[in-house]
Amino acid sequence: MSLKTLKTDLAIIGGGPAGMSAAVAAYDAGVRNLLILERDGALGGILQQCIHNGFGLHRFGEELSGPEYAHRYEEMVRQRNIPFKLNTMVLDLTQDRRITATNSEDGVFYVDAGAVILAMGCRERPRGALNTPGTRPAGIYTAGTAQKLVNVKGCMPGRDVVILGSGDIGLIMARRMTLEGARVHAVCELMPYSGGLARNIEQCLHDFDIPLYLSTTVVGIKGRERLESVQIASVDENRRPIPSTIREIPCDTLLLSVGLIPENELTKSAGVPLDRTTQGAVVDQDRMTRVPGIFSCGNVLHVHDLVDYVSDEAAVAGRAAAAYLSGLEPGKEEIEIVPDGLVRYTVPQRLTRREQTRIFFRVGGIYRNVRIVVRDGEREIYSAKKLKVAPGEMESITLSKDVMRTLSGGRLEIGLEETP
Amino acid sequence: MSKPVKERELTCIICPRGCSLRVTVLDDGTVSVTGNSCPRGKTYGETEMTHPMRTLTTTVATADGRMLPVRTSAPVPKEMLFACMAAVNEIVVSRDTDIGDVLVPDLLGTGADLIATGSWKSRT
Incomplete structure (x- = not known):
């Protein structure tokens, strides 16, 4: 007996805030044949149990509880008729984007996808x-x-x-x-x-x-x-x-x-290289992993402080997956971003195009009156003063297109320095 | 000239930014707030010195035993949080309750309604 095989342009693994936002963004960028696979009995992921408020101030400009924030995205998914399978466990993912999944209706089945977005979230230590x-x-x-x-x-x-x-x-x-x-x-x-x-x-x-x-x-x-x-x-x-x-x-x-640990078993089974610090995939500015056509976003990529930032990041991945599916060539550059240790990690870890880029990072301790400095060899290409940085708060900087154009080569160093 | 009679350091709870506020009450009754990054921080600092308010988020039981998340539509007096909890824990709502439905208008005379923030309606 051969197993049922579904074909889709874009498969999204995980129907939490990251998966829903990625699906909506991909749909709005023109992808019509897509599928969300969700392990739980409902969309929304961890937000369903986060009944406290404080969600959505950035994304919606108002203070929502977790279930309300999830509901907004679930409505967007339903309005677009984006298909999703609930109570569906993904068992395996291969490098050539074949998903093995199971649920009580379909049994064990395959999904062959043109692109895959990993949005599985994280679990607790x-x-x-x-x-x-x-x-x-x-x-x-x-x-x-x-x-x-x-x-x-x-x-x-x-x-x-x-x-x-x-x-x-x-x-x-x-x-x-x-x-x-x-x-x-x-x-x-x-x-x-x-x-x-x-x-x-x-x-x-x-x-x-x-x-x-x-x-x-x-x-x-x-x-x-x-x-x-x-x-x-x-x-x-x-x-x-x-x-x-x-x-x-x-x-x-x-x-x-x-502590929270990104849940990357499927990422590993697809042979996607991971970052030792984030324990998530190594990605470029599009949130594409080192395996072409496989993207990663949300807490499976790195643990976020705010769901609003998860939604933003997932939308980047969704739009990028749409571009990939439309045949747009991935960037050809290879610029590695190297943190100095005081900065523990960055996302993305590598850049493949010289365009305006926002780089997110976390520091390893509480530091006051510091400068965030990015260097291209000896040359300082970016700096910003901060009164205080702390491990609990994700930081970001934006490198302009003009700065990106001047880069000499394959390596940027990002770190903290004392203010002079 | 008016003199400060009370001064406190507060962490603003309005948004995740968590600004450090210094709030001063002057002898003429006016309150001054510094350290805030937005007008809502000023309001928070003033209210916190005079009558602290909090939004309550909790759950109510539905008729089939599952829990439904709820919150107050506006902040309620901080000292009434436990009284509100006791009142809310008495309620059992229909399983057809929808997100945004008002479950209790003017909860305990606070002026805030208790509203559903989730729904089992469309779920299995």
Whole structure:
């Protein structure tokens, strides 16, 4: 028996904010034969469980909740009659853009696509990645799992909560659990600064008198059937726990908000080279990977702070995929962008055309009064002053077409320097 | 000349930018805000010193047991957040509720409506 094979011009893997925005942009650029493949039972991705507000200020000029933001894009998808398959798991992707997928209606089937946009998003780092010693009782959740339990399933994971990690999801869940009647005893952050937005520290912690302990981590977990307590300790400048500072907090729930990892199993199976820092694909200004015809955007490419930026980036990929399908030649240049270490990574990592280009990047620590400097060999081609840069906030610069035209060769260095 | 009677450092929560505000209340009752990048930051700083307000986002149960996301149509007094939560947690709504539907007009006299921000209508 041969498996069903669908043919499409453009296949989009993932129906979250990135996938929907990419599909809409590709459609508006003329692609009519396209298909979104979504693992979940609805479009919208993680936004469905992000019921708090703060989404859409850039994209729509108003403050929306996650489901409302997703709804706007779902409407755009439906208005254009862009087809999508829900409850459909993509199992494999090859370099020549054959997708193997499965769902309960079609069984296992192939999709042969002229171009593929990867929009699978990211997942949370789990407890296993932390090597925290102790027992393995019930009551330990990633913050996102707890968010789904509370906001979608309507059940509370516990009553007395400690949160490890001060990323935005952890902060949002501190408030959410408190509003639903739980006591959040502490938010512990390994680093000397929070990884979350300042506004979330204010409105999720300060509003409810929830303490944030910086340079502090969980060093022990106790409880047989159910979590009974965690031990927390301050850490030294090398992030090693200081034994004399260990103290115990009774609790029945530990939420982990300790980082997000782009979900790139399919990317790897297609032989797409990854960036070791972002753990997403290496892409050019069009968000095309090193494999022609395969594009990547959103949190599967690099973890974003704001969904608005995900939508923007996915639209770039959608338009570029449309151009690729119409036979436009990919750029022939090969300009590599090299971060200096203080700048940890850039997206894109390479440029293939000399046109106006926006480069996004993240820094590795909190730095004040710095200049962002781009050099072409010895020559400084761009600089901008910043009062403060922080790892939790993605930065961007725009290189003008005029600057791009003057580049001598294949390598740009981007870094931070002290202001003179 | 009026003198400052109260001064606070605040982080603006209006948008992800999170500006650091310095808010000063003068003895003639006027409030001055510095550090804001937009007019909404000024309003936030003034309100925060006089009567802090927050938009509430939470969920309500639907008749078939699934949760539906909701929010207040406008910020409500911060000290009423838990009273609003208690009221909202009493509600069960129809599964045909659509996004944008008003579920409770003028929630607890706050002037803000409780509105649905999601829908199960078109979903399986």
